[in-house]
Amino acid sequence: MISADAAPGLPRRAGIGLKPQHYADILRAGPQGLSVGWFEAHPENYMGAGGPPHRWLTAIREHWPLSLHAVGLSLGSAEGVDPAHLTRLKALVDRYQPQMVSDHLAWSQVDGLYLNDLLPVPLTATARDVFADNIDRVQAALKRRILIENPSVYLRWTGAEMTETDLLADLVRRTGCGLLLDVNNVAVSCGNLGADPVAYLRDFPMQAVEEIHLAGHAVRVVEGQMIRLDDHGSPVSPDVWDLFALTLRWMRDRGLPPPPTLIEWDTDVPSLSRWQEEAVQANHLLSSVWQQEGTDDR
Amino acid sequence: MTDNTVAGLAALQQRFARWALGQTEEVDFVGLIEGPGLWVHRNTVRLTLGDALGDLFPVTRQVVGDDFFLRAAKDFLRQEPPRAATLLHWGGGYPAFLEQYAPAADLPYLPDLARLEWRRHLALHGPEATPLTAADLAALPPEQADDVTLCLHPTAHLLVSDWPVLDLWQAHQTENGLDRLTFARGRQEILIVRPHAMVELYALPAGGSGFLAALDQGLAAAIAAAMVEHPTFDAGALLGLALSQGWFRSPVPETGAE
Ligand SMILES: [Fe+2]
Numbered sequence: 001m002i003s004a005d006a007a008p009g010l011p012r013r014a015g016i017g018l019k020p021q022h023y024a025d026i027l028r029a030g031p032q033g034l035s036v037g038w039f040e041a042h043p044e045n046y047m048g049a050g051g052p053p054h055r056w057l058t059a060i061r062e063h064w065p066l067s068l069h070a071v072g073l074s075l076g077s078a079e080g081v082d083p084a085h086l087t088r089l090k091a092l093v094d095r096y097q098p099q100m101v102s103d104h105l106a107w108s109q110v111d112g113l114y115l116n117d118l119l120p121v122p123l124t125a126t127a128r129d130v131f132a133d134n135i136d137r138v139q140a141a142l143k144r145r146i147l148i149e150n151p152s153v154y155l156r157w158t159g160a161e162m163t164e165t166d167l168l169a170d171l172v173r174r175t176g177c178g179l180l181l182d183v184n185n186v187a188v189s190c191g192n193l194g195a196d197p198v199a200y201l202r203d204f205p206m207q208a209v210e211e212i213h214l215a216g217h218a219v220r221v222v223e224g225q226m227i228r229l230d231d232h233g234s235p236v237s238p239d240v241w242d243l244f245a246l247t248l249r250w251m252r253d254r255g256l257p258p259p260p261t262l263i264e265w266d267t268d269v270p271s272l273s274r275w276q277e278e279a280v281q282a283n284h285l286l287s288s289v290w291q292q293e294g295t296d297d298r
Numbered sequence: 299m300t301d302n303t304v305a306g307l308a309a310l311q312q313r314f315a316r317w318a319l320g321q322t323e324e325v326d327f328v329g330l331i332e333g334p335g336l337w338v339h340r341n342t343v344r345l346t347l348g349d350a351l352g353d354l355f356p357v358t359r360q361v362v363g364d365d366f367f368l369r370a371a372k373d374f375l376r377q378e379p380p381r382a383a384t385l386l387h388w389g390g391g392y393p394a395f396l397e398q399y400a401p402a403a404d405l406p407y408l409p410d411l412a413r414l415e416w417r418r419h420l421a422l423h424g425p426e427a428t429p430l431t432a433a434d435l436a437a438l439p440p441e442q443a444d445d446v447t448l449c450l451h452p453t454a455h456l457l458v459s460d461w462p463v464l465d466l467w468q469a470h471q472t473e474n475g476l477d478r479l480t481f482a483r484g485r486q487e488i489l490i491v492r493p494h495a496m497v498e499l500y501a502l503p504a505g506g507s508g509f510l511a512a513l514d515q516g517l518a519a520a521i522a523a524a525m526v527e528h529p530t531f532d533a534g535a536l537l538g539l540a541l542s543q544g545w546f547r548s549p550v551p552e553t554g555a556e
Contacts, residue, residue, distance in 0.1 A: 044383060044384040044385070045384075045386070048422075049425040050425045050426035051422045051423045051424065051492065052422065054426075055495060073383070078307040078308035078311055079311075084382065085382065085384070088384065109383055110308070113315050113381070114383045115319070115379075116342075116380065117318070117339055117342045117343045117346065125302075126302050126306075126307055129304075153335075154335020154336075154338045156331070157310075157330050158331065222337055223337050
């Protein structure tokens with residue numbers, strides 16, 4: 001269990017993902033020229049010894065707050081967290097001093113194999129205990145709290161002993177971690193599992209949410225079934241904007257501050273200016289919901 | 299899940315991983331799964347890793363075409379899946395895989411082309427080091443200058459191929475480059491190095507790679523090594539180029555400042 005640290009967190013406004021094709025544009029625009037308050041990068045792309053990725057990230061970190069959003073800790077692995085990977089992540093955290101560090105409720109590595117995909121964790125007490133132990137190990141090594149993100153889910157293991165939101169709440173209680181609520185993942189998972197996204201959000205431990213993700217997803221037919229694919233390849237969809245607005249009102253009504261909100265975009269990545277338009281829309285909601293305090297019907 | 303122990307979870311994850319990577323076709327967790335998305339994960343694993351390999355070997359991919367490349371990538375993935383949760387370290391075995399890969403047998407230069415691309419990747423992400431300049435050397439007191447050991451920059455990689463794979467690689471960097479390329483079997487010695495922000499590629503004169511590789515045994519030994527097979531090798535000319543282009547790392551220990 002690690003207690004909340006005093007280090008200032010991410011700005012309570014919209015950020016976007018950091019992509020190599022935008023490095024030069026970002027630095028040319030500068031903090032005054034962008035309506036983006038912070039950047040989020042995947043640490044796994046910065047695990048080389050040197051080279052352009054480090055040169056650019058160093059320059060950008062000088063001007064903007066940074067979130068390191070990991071995809072490779074594999075916190076759901078029964079065999080535990082790969083110590084070599086944890087060492088690599090710690091080196092990046094020490095070097096770049098990010099305002100936030102996060103990974104997913106998922107696993108991606110087993111038996112020395114890395115799958116480059118976020119695979120679902122069984123909703124059992126055993127899997128939860130494994131996960132909590134792994135979070136403890138990471139937080140102890142990094143000497144800081146991390147956030148755990150709700151994943152996009154395409155299947156469930158049978159024999160569930162709890163809901164995903166209960167499991168996340170348990171993790172918060174046991175490890176002191178925070179949560180990253182990905183509203184798009186809620187839409188994707190509930191769509192794929194035939195569940196109600198509003199009910200999911202109602203059960204979500206909002207007090208622990210310290211960051212929000214928004215993104216676009218695709219709808220495809222796979223093996224004869226309609227599937228929502230979390231490809232982060234399009235603008236945020238209207239239903240996800242609605243769920244985001246609902247989430248913000250509920251957070252406000254519980255006396256919580258506006259959450260740092262990231263617009264993710266990983267395939268068919270648009271121009272920096274198009275991406276910023278999404279950030280502007282998120283910023284607009286973040287400020288308007290808290291301005292309407294008490295005047296809302298909900 | 300039927301086995302609710304940590305060992306049971308580990309076994310389930312192992313089976314799932316082997317299936318997703320295509321190492322087995324046996325789907326022995328169907329009864330354990332609800333929802334339509336089993337194949338989504340297998341597709342994601344294979345497609346994203348195939349694409350990642352394509353990003354590492356873009357010219358190899360252009361030479362063989364997308365279909366061929368992705369088929370080969372699936373086979374490579376089965377044999378040599380990533381071992382670390384950063385893809386920056388995956389793919390080093392791909393050139394050797396291509397050497398054994400029967401469908402590529404009529405492209406004998408392909409493994410070396412892939413080697414060139416992999417070493418370019420290593421140079422791109424290799425450690426930073428201040429390059430040694432001619433001015434650095436000139437500033438040394440004469441007694442030190444005499445026995446200075448010239449160490450190749452830590453991002454430097456040499457490649458000797460029986461095919462002019464650097465010419466082939468360069469022809470793919472420009473729009474009509476291939477039209478101007480005459481490609482025939484012939485030895486090429488190549489240096490790949492990143493002294494500053496950009497990776498630079500050089501075709502070396504005959505004997506140059508042996509010379510550069512032997513420099514850490516001293517200048518005289520390196521010249522002798524190069525002259526054995528290439529009596530006309532001009533060490534002075536290559537040294538001049540090397541110093542002006544930053545192929546060596548500065549032997550001066552770096553201070554605390556970056
Ligand atoms: Fe996300």
